[in-house]
Amino acid sequence: MNRYKKLGWNTLIIGLGSMGSKFMIFLLVPFYTFYLSPAEYGQADLIMMTVSILIPIVTLSIADGVFRYTMERASKKQVFSSACAILLIAGLILILLTPLLKTIPMIQDYYWLFLLLLLVQLWNTLFQQQVRANGKLILYSVSGLLMSAILFVANLVFLKYLHLGVDGYLYANLLAFGFNTLCLFFGARLYRLFSFRAINKPLLKKMLIYSLPLIPNAILWWVMQVSDRYILTFFLGVAANGLYTVAAKIPSLLSMINTVFFQAWSISALGDKIKNNDSFFAGVFTIFSSLFFVATEVILLIVQPFASILFSSAYQNVWQYVPFLLIAVIMSSFSSFLEVSYMVEKKTKQLLFTSLKGSIINVCLALLLIPFIGIIGASIATLVGFLITWLLRMKQTNFFGQLEHKIVFWFSLGLLLAQSIYLSLISTPNLWIQAIFAVALLIGQSIVIKQIVVRKRKVQVSNN
Incomplete structure (x- = not known):
C-alpha cells in the first residue's frame, strides 16, 4: 500500500x-x-x-x-x-x-x-x-x-x-x-x-x-480558540458568549475534518518519519488545502439560510459572525498540518514561539475590538491570531518555497477572505455576488485538481 x-x-x-x-x-x-x-x-x-x-x-x-x-x-x-x-x-x-x-x-x-x-x-x-x-x-x-x-x-x-x-x-x-x-x-x-x-x-x-513543551503550546492554542469567550463574557455577558458559541459550531464542520485528518496524518508522518522537505508532505498539503477551500466555499454559500432554518429566533443573526471564524479554522488547520513536522523531529519547543506570538496578538485584538464592535471583534481576533501562527510556522519550516501551485493557493485564500468580509458587512447577501465568488474559487481549484490527476497518471505510467 x-x-x-x-x-x-x-x-x-x-x-x-x-x-x-x-x-x-x-x-x-x-x-x-x-x-x-x-x-x-x-x-x-x-x-x-x-x-x-x-x-x-x-x-x-x-x-x-x-x-x-x-x-x-x-x-x-x-x-x-x-x-x-x-x-x-x-x-x-x-x-x-x-x-x-x-x-x-x-x-x-x-x-x-x-x-x-x-x-x-x-x-x-x-x-x-x-x-x-x-x-x-x-x-x-x-x-x-x-x-x-x-x-x-x-x-x-x-x-x-x-x-x-x-x-x-x-x-x-x-x-x-x-x-x-x-x-x-x-x-x-x-x-x-x-x-x-x-x-x-x-x-x-x-x-x-x-x-x-506541549503544555504551554496547548494553552496558547486554547487562548486563540477560547479566550475570546471569556473576554466576551466579561464585557458583554454570558448571553453574548452563548451566541458566539453557536456561531463557532458552524465552522466546527471544518474542524471535524481537520481533527480526523490530523489523527491519520500524524500516524503516517510519525510511522514513516516523513519530513517537511519530502515531496509527499507538499503533495498532501495541496490536496488538504484544496479540500478545505472548497468546503469553506460551500459553507459560506449556505450559512445564512442554514442558520435561519435550524436555529431558534434568539440565535438568528449568529451567521454574520461565522465567515471570519471559517477562515480562522482554515489557518488553524494549516498550522496543525505543519505541526506534524515538529513532532517528527521532536522539536516541540519551537512550537511555543509561533503559538505565543499568535495568542498574544489574538488576546490584544480581542480586548481592543470586542468593547467597540462586539461579537464580530472576537471573530476577527481569532482569525488574525491563527493567521500569524500559520505564517510563522511556514517561515520556520521553510515551507513557503515548497508550496505547490502558489498563485492559485494565494488567490483562493484571498478570495475567501474577501467573501468573508462581504458577508460580515451585509445583512442580506446578494446571490449573484456569492455565485461570482464561488465560480472563481472553483475554477482555481479545478486547475489544481486537474494537475494532481495528470501528475498521478504520469507516475503510474512510469511505474509500469
Whole structure:
C-alpha cells in the first residue's frame, strides 16, 4: 500500500468514528438552541472549555508522549504504565484541592460535575492516544460512534424530558465520555498494559521532555480558540458568549475534518518519519488545502439560510459572525498540518514561539475590538491570531518555497477572505455576488485538481 492510500485508509477509518461523534455534536446545536437560553448555553460551554484546557496542564500533556513513544516502538507496557502513574497522581491532587477549587465562581455551582468530567476526560485522552498508537483504529471508530449515540439519547432525556438545563448538558457529556473511556479500556484490553513494576523513570523523563513543551503550546492554542469567550463574557455577558458559541459550531464542520485528518496524518508522518522537505508532505498539503477551500466555499454559500432554518429566533443573526471564524479554522488547520513536522523531529519547543506570538496578538485584538464592535471583534481576533501562527510556522519550516501551485493557493485564500468580509458587512447577501465568488474559487481549484490527476497518471505510467 503506497503512502497516499495508507493515509486515505487511516483517514477513512478514523473518520467513521470521529466524524460520527463530532457530527452528532454539531447536529445537537439546533437542539441546544431550543432547550437552552443563550445564557445557559454560554455557561455550559465555559465549563466544557475550562475542562479542555485543564487536561494538558493537569496531565503534563503525557498522552502526547504516549502516542509519540509508542509509535517509536518503545515498550507499550512501560510507556502506558508510566503515563498512568502521572494521571493517578494528578487525580489525587485534584481531589485534595477540592476545597480551593470549589471557591472559583465560574464552576462553583457545578463543581462536582466539573470535577467528574475532568477526571473522566483525563483518562479518555490517554486511552484514545494509546489505542490510536496501537493501530486499533476500528475500535477507536466504533467507540466514537457509540459515544455519539449515547450523547444524543442522553441530551434528549436530560434536556427535553427532564428539563435539567445546564446540569442536563453536563450529565449527557459525562455519560458519553464515561462510556467511551470504558469502551476503549476494555475493548483494547489496556488493563494488560498496566503494571506498577513497569513504570520506567528514565523513559518517563524522556516522555516528559517531549510533552512538557506541549503544555504551554496547548494553552496558547486554547487562548486563540477560547479566550475570546471569556473576554466576551466579561464585557458583554454570558448571553453574548452563548451566541458566539453557536456561531463557532458552524465552522466546527471544518474542524471535524481537520481533527480526523490530523489523527491519520500524524500516524503516517510519525510511522514513516516523513519530513517537511519530502515531496509527499507538499503533495498532501495541496490536496488538504484544496479540500478545505472548497468546503469553506460551500459553507459560506449556505450559512445564512442554514442558520435561519435550524436555529431558534434568539440565535438568528449568529451567521454574520461565522465567515471570519471559517477562515480562522482554515489557518488553524494549516498550522496543525505543519505541526506534524515538529513532532517528527521532536522539536516541540519551537512550537511555543509561533503559538505565543499568535495568542498574544489574538488576546490584544480581542480586548481592543470586542468593547467597540462586539461579537464580530472576537471573530476577527481569532482569525488574525491563527493567521500569524500559520505564517510563522511556514517561515520556520521553510515551507513557503515548497508550496505547490502558489498563485492559485494565494488567490483562493484571498478570495475567501474577501467573501468573508462581504458577508460580515451585509445583512442580506446578494446571490449573484456569492455565485461570482464561488465560480472563481472553483475554477482555481479545478486547475489544481486537474494537475494532481495528470501528475498521478504520469507516475503510474512510469511505474509500469
